[in-house]
Amino acid sequence: MSKRLILAGTILGLAAGPVLAGGGDPAAGKKIYDEACFACHSTGAAGAPKLGDKAAWAKRIQQGMDVLVQHAIKGKGAMPPKGGRMDLSDEAIRNAVAYIVSQAK
Numbered sequence: 001m002s003k004r005l006i007l008a009g010t011i012l013g014l015a016a017g018p019v020l021a022g023g024g025d026p027a028a029g030k031k032i033y034d035e036a037c038f039a040c041h042s043t044g045a046a047g048a049p050k051l052g053d054k055a056a057w058a059k060r061i062q063q064g065m066d067v068l069v070q071h072a073i074k075g076k077g078a079m080p081p082k083g084g085r086m087d088l089s090d091e092a093i094r095n096a097v098a099y100i101v102s103q104a105k
């Protein structure tokens with residue numbers, strides 16, 4: 001329990017850190033999320049883990065921010081690469097993932 005909280009706290013701390021640290025910018029990511037990720041991640045469409053669903057995100061977040069971002073960029077299972085928005089930069093995707101992670105506290 002406490003170990004898990006420390007791990008989650010570490011990852012959330014990284015995600016909330018400065019953009020230069022590579023953790024992404026959750027505030028900037030919210031806009032991207034609303035445009036490109038909302039359709040699936042707000043409803044659970046296609047089995048997508050829902051925004052704010054701590055249980056659904058806990059295990060995924062344990063993979064670490066870089067793995068999450070790679071999956072979001074390259075696609076995973078029913079999720080298309082970049083959520084189908086190939087016009088978005090890798091940095092924009094990283095910010096959107098940081099936002100999603102920040103909502104799974």
Ligand code: HEC
Nearest residue numbers: 036037040046047048060071072076077078079083096097
């Ligand atoms: C077409 C629907 C769809 C869209 C749009 C979409 N996702 Fe997903 N996403 C999914 C599904 C389904 C999964 C679960 C994939 C699995 O684990 O098999 C998922 C999983 C994820 C994961 C977890 C990956 C992992 O390693 O467990 C992240 C992070 C993610 N999405 C980020 C995003 C971001 C950021 C966007 C917007 C740029 C986005 N998604 C848009 C459907 C979508």
